[in-house]
Amino acid sequence: MFELSEDQQAMVAMVRDFANEALAPNAAKWDETKHFPVDVLAEAGTLGMGGIYIQEQFGGSGLTRSDAVLIFEELAKADPTIAAYISIHNMVVWMIDSFGNTEQRAQWVPQLASMEALGSYCLTEPGAGSDAAALATKAVRDGDEYVLNGVKQFISGAGSASYYLVMCRTADTGSRGITAIVVPAETPGLSFGANEKKMGWNAQPTRQVILENVRVPVANRLGEEGGGFGIAMKGLNGGRINMGACSLGGGQTALDKSVAYLKDRQAFGGPLINQQALLFQIADMETELVSARTLLWRAAEALDRGAPDAVKLCAMAKQVATDAGFSVANRAMQLHGGYGYLSEYGLEKIARDLRVHQILEGSNEIMRLVVGRSVAGA
Amino acid sequence: MKIIVLVKQVPDTEEERRLDPVTGLLDRGANECVADEINERALEVALRHRDANKGTEVVALTVGPASATAVLRKALSMGADSAVHVVDDLLEGADIAATARVLAAAVQQAGFDLVVTGNESTDGRGGVVPAMVAEHLGLPLLSSLNTMEITPERVAGEATVEAGNLTVSALLPAIVSVTERSAEARFPNFKGILTAKRKPLATLSLEDLGVIPHGGGANSTVLTVSERPARTAGKKIVDDGTAAKDLADFLVASRLI
Ligand SMILES: Cc1cc2nc3c(=O)[nH]c(=O)nc-3n(C[C@H](O)[C@H](O)[C@H](O)COP(=O)(O)OP(=O)(O)OC[C@H]3O[C@@H](n4cnc5c(N)ncnc54)[C@H](O)[C@@H]3O)c2cc1C
Numbered sequence: 001m002f003e004l005s006e007d008q009q010a011m012v013a014m015v016r017d018f019a020n021e022a023l024a025p026n027a028a029k030w031d032e033t034k035h036f037p038v039d040v041l042a043e044a045g046t047l048g049m050g051g052i053y054i055q056e057q058f059g060g061s062g063l064t065r066s067d068a069v070l071i072f073e074e075l076a077k078a079d080p081t082i083a084a085y086i087s088i089h090n091m092v093v094w095m096i097d098s099f100g101n102t103e104q105r106a107q108w109v110p111q112l113a114s115m116e117a118l119g120s121y122c123l124t125e126p127g128a129g130s131d132a133a134a135l136a137t138k139a140v141r142d143g144d145e146y147v148l149n150g151v152k153q154f155i156s157g158a159g160s161a162s163y164y165l166v167m168c169r170t171a172d173t174g175s176r177g178i179t180a181i182v183v184p185a186e187t188p189g190l191s192f193g194a195n196e197k198k199m200g201w202n203a204q205p206t207r208q209v210i211l212e213n214v215r216v217p218v219a220n221r222l223g224e225e226g227g228g229f230g231i232a233m234k235g236l237n238g239g240r241i242n243m244g245a246c247s248l249g250g251g252q253t254a255l256d257k258s259v260a261y262l263k264d265r266q267a268f269g270g271p272l273i274n275q276q277a278l279l280f281q282i283a284d285m286e287t288e289l290v291s292a293r294t295l296l297w298r299a300a301e302a303l304d305r306g307a308p309d310a311v312k313l314c315a316m317a318k319q320v321a322t323d324a325g326f327s328v329a330n331r332a333m334q335l336h337g338g339y340g341y342l343s344e345y346g347l348e349k350i351a352r353d354l355r356v357h358q359i360l361e362g363s364n365e366i367m368r369l370v371v372g373r374s375v376a377g378a
Numbered sequence: 379m380k381i382i383v384l385v386k387q388v389p390d391t392e393e394e395r396r397l398d399p400v401t402g403l404l405d406r407g408a409n410e411c412v413a414d415e416i417n418e419r420a421l422e423v424a425l426r427h428r429d430a431n432k433g434t435e436v437v438a439l440t441v442g443p444a445s446a447t448a449v450l451r452k453a454l455s456m457g458a459d460s461a462v463h464v465v466d467d468l469l470e471g472a473d474i475a476a477t478a479r480v481l482a483a484a485v486q487q488a489g490f491d492l493v494v495t496g497n498e499s500t501d502g503r504g505g506v507v508p509a510m511v512a513e514h515l516g517l518p519l520l521s522s523l524n525t526m527e528i529t530p531e532r533v534a535g536e537a538t539v540e541a542g543n544l545t546v547s548a549l550l551p552a553i554v555s556v557t558e559r560s561a562e563a564r565f566p567n568f569k570g571i572l573t574a575k576r577k578p579l580a581t582l583s584l585e586d587l588g589v590i591p592h593g594g595g596a597n598s599t600v601l602t603v604s605e606r607p608a609r610t611a612g613k614k615i616v617d618d619g620t621a622a623k624d625l626a627d628f629l630v631a632s633r634l635i
Binding site: 006007010011014017018046047048049052056061062063 | 566569572574575
């Protein structure tokens with residue numbers, strides 16, 4: 001169960017080579033200049049990363065969730081920000097491929113799976129975050145079209161993406177009145193806010209998505225009217241374990257750097273690794289990452305099987321892995337002393353990038369809500 | 379057209395590579411073994427031709443221990459159509475001449491229009507295997523090409539020589555070796571990795587090839603191996619106003635200027 005298959009080993013080796021060559025050398029520069037490398041994403045697309053766990057029929061790679069978490073961890077070792085965007089993109093492609101009809105899949109999946117076109121997931125609003133079912137963006141039916149009005153907040157990839165999967169209100173019946181609609185970038189009435197200034201995740205844009213009398217054909221609706229909330233939540237199950245995997249990748253790099261640094265740094269008559277207080281820190285960091293990875297793989301396997309407790313396991317794994325990743329990155333910074341605080345050493349970027357994983361795709365408080373409700377049967 | 383690409387498993391250059399002081403052979407356990415990058419460029423040249431020309435077949439071939447299957451799998455995942463692995467205990471310790479003889483027999487048995495290789499491996503760095511294979515087969519060799527163009531009858535390309543560039547061509551069948559300046563190798567994609575297992579991979583022994591080894595794999599004997607001496611600290615020049623002169627004197631004394 002915990003041994004990688006030959007195929008998985010080969011996939012991980014390929015992703016590592018790609019990440020070391022295409023991401024790692026540029027990550028610091030992209031962070032500093034807030035550059036979103038769409039050309040590199042397109043290259044990742046040719047390798048199959050735009051549709052990792054999407055069926056092969058329209059260009060997906062047909063891999064499992066268990067494969068996906070290995071891939072995201074490996075990408076995140078080089079750059080958590082790019083890895084995380086690839087996860088969001090995959091979530092959108094999976095939702096279209098899983099809930100779209102044949103025409104919709106044939107129209108959108110091939111260009112998305114190749115990453116020639118990018119996707120954005122639009123759920124959060126200025127007034128509705130954790131309580132996503134309270135969203136207010138309206139879609140009103142007008143003949144063969146929907147007319148959309150509202151504002152989406154914190155949308156990753158916005159402004160660069162070609163397709164926006166927008167969760168809209170079509171009826172005032174709470175979570176049962178939400179519908180998922182695909183809005184192409186060039187649709188009149190669609191515009192974007194400024195690129196938010198933020199702590200990390202600088203190599204991908206975060207903007208408002210503003211919808212003013214945006215008209216799209218009814219044929220752009222995924223699934224039935226009122227089915228949008230369920231689609232959005234199902235997408236997030238995979239998103240959550242991927243985000244956990246991204247945290248483990250960042251945390252692993254921070255730990256590896258710390259071990260190398262402590263072996264090299266001389267103080268008090270020897271390398272710092274000889275200080276048992278510090279060695280114990282390393283031990284705790286390793287134990288936290290391995291524990292989190294173990295739970296994450298279990299959650300991925302449950303999702304692959306469609307196990308009844310998959311939602312709960314994904315929420316647990318997201319919380320544990322994103323907490324572990326940030327905590328390890330933060331301690332790695334401490335172990336590097338003053339150098340940890342300098343950008344040049346790459347530690348502070350990992351901590352800045354991983355911090356948001358505890359907040360988004362369901363904050364870690366909301367993960368507790370999911371787990372608690374499931375345990376208490378409430 | 380059938381193109382055979384010679385590939386080799388080598389220790390990863392990212393880490394320190396070691397020879398076993400007792401046997402004089404490469405310590406294969408000391409490093410992770412990977413596909414030699416130069417062969418991946420050779421494969422890339424062949425695959426690009428295949429991608430643009432229907433009816434082209436690309437075969438990856440290696441002579442090496444059982445573990446070398448991994449480099450063939452990688453070649454298959456990158457897009458090679460089939461693979462041939464010559465593996466035989468009698469080949470342990472095979473030197474350049476012995477390896478070239480086996481390679482020549484193997485490509486001959488497989489049949490080909492063109493053989494593409496790297497100009498030198500990153501471990502042995504002998505740089506003579508392509509020439510030896512060509513000699514065994516009595517075929518032309520275009521060596522150390524930076525660029526390469528394949529047409530149905532000919533192969534042509536450019537090589538850098540001391541005085542400039544050389545433009546060369548040969549009628550097929552021929553052997554070509556490429557340099558690090560040739561095509562940048564692609565990454566295998568996920569589909570390639572998953573389909574690699576279903577592609578044909580033939581395993582051949584020396585007997586299958588009709589090659590009779592003379593007295594083990596090697597034609598030469600390693601007498602001694604000594605470890606590279608540990609690096610000693612360099613000379614430090616402290617600037618008391620004459621550092622520039624001291625530095626110049628040092629460079630002159632070391633014949634560096
Ligand atoms: C960089 C970035 C990128 C993002 N990308 C996207 C994207 O691509 N698409 C998208 O749709 N959204 C995106 N988000 C939005 C993200 O998912 C939300 O910020 C998140 O869900 C939290 O919502 P909120 O910010 O409104 O906080 P709130 O919901 O207002 O929460 C505030 C605090 O209260 C806690 N809290 C709320 N309710 C409860 C409760 N019932 N019990 C206990 N604690 C609770 C929360 O955990 C949090 O700590 C992104 C956010 C960021 C920062």
